[in-house]
Amino acid sequence: MESMSTEQRIREAARKIFLEKGLAGARMQDIAREADLNKSLLHYYYETKENLFLLIFEDELDKFYSQLQAILNGAGSLTDKISKLISAEMDAHLACPKLSLFILSELNQETESCLAKLRKCRLHELFRNFKALLEKEVELGNVREVDAETLFVNILSLSTYPFIAKPLVLEMFDQNEQAFESYIERHKKATSKLLENYLQPSHEPGLKEDINQLI
Amino acid sequence: MESMSTEQRIREAARKIFLEKGLAGARMQDIAREADLNKSLLHYYYETKENLFLLIFEDELDKFYSQLQAILNGAGSLTDKISKLISAEMDAHLACPKLSLFILSELNQETESCLAKLRKCRLHELFRNFKALLEKEVELGNVREVDAETLFVNILSLSTYPFIAKPLVLEMFDQNEQAFESYIERHKKATSKLLENYLQPSHEPGLKEDINQLI
């Protein structure tokens, strides 16, 4: 903690407070207290609240989507990549459960500055990559023909929602922090299987085996 | 508009503003303007901001989860109910896309007052109903053996996330309002199929038909 530069300490503190309370709910005073320094120094380094916020927002947005990008551009089959995506996303969320809700909440305010940061992520390209990958696999017959848009959103849904809805999940299943983590582990496996199952071309592989057994 | 009682007008206005900006971001002045009356009258009817907010919050929470309850307690097979759940939830979200994000954002603040309202929804019972239903169908062999917790959360995920992430979806697929709605229609069908597929007991039904064709 004390080893960090002041700039870094401020950013960490701001990150924590903004993720907890959002832009509107966060107080500069809280950030100063969290970073264990005073308001004056905050403004000395990062002039305004908006300024500091946009820095954090862009950072988190980037961190999150560049991870997706990396996995999609990496090696492996489509189904491998999807499993990896889910696993990586859920691990990221386990480490920082408030991340997604933070990003989506602020995006929902539809302030031009946030939307601009979003555009810089080139999600459009990211999805185009995914779609190309999917279509290739469909052509090869490795994967059933499915709607790329829906599939991609569903991958994000399944790996993101449990964290966005964490208080709800805790209440619904009467869980504590520990039970939640073990739930997430189950969820990870079940979700991979759900999508794998969905992508299986017809039921032929299973069918052939069963027929062999019958004969 | 003008036909509504003042109380009602205030509640509608408050609902709109709170859903847009959340508790921290909403201003009493904005609510007054939206309801086309003055701040004094706001406080005359609903003493404090917190007060008004909790009323709205409870209302929306209730409306949303009582709908789920009704479908689960209604007639039909499990798979029917799941399709109905998805369809109903997504229709509700189409009519009011900010609802889920609003509820989840405020729950995430973990203020005791919001959590208390959540507890009143008896989600625990709602889930118990669902689990009992599922287990009965599994016993009858109509449905594959799956984890109830995961399935339930996934149903919520798939029908909720596209709206929570609407700005992201719009950006990713380069859509406008109209394209989004048509996307949602596709999403609705694909999601129903995804879950139906997942719940199918092994691949036996399909298998039998295919074997009949082979013989």
Next chain:
DNA sequence: ATAGGATTTAACCAAGTGGTTAAGCCGCAA
């Protein structure tokens, strides 16, 4: 006509907010 509740106006308050300023302290390098 009039009494009583609904509504408006406008002034006001205290607390909190983001942000500024300036004087001074501290540690370190020249």
Next chain:
DNA sequence: TTGCGGCTTAACCACTTGGTTAAATCCTAT
């Protein structure tokens, strides 16, 4: 030792916010 940049302190400012008050007006049922 001196000087300088990082840092603190504390006072301060303008503005916003939730909330109050009191007088004035409007509407309507009796």
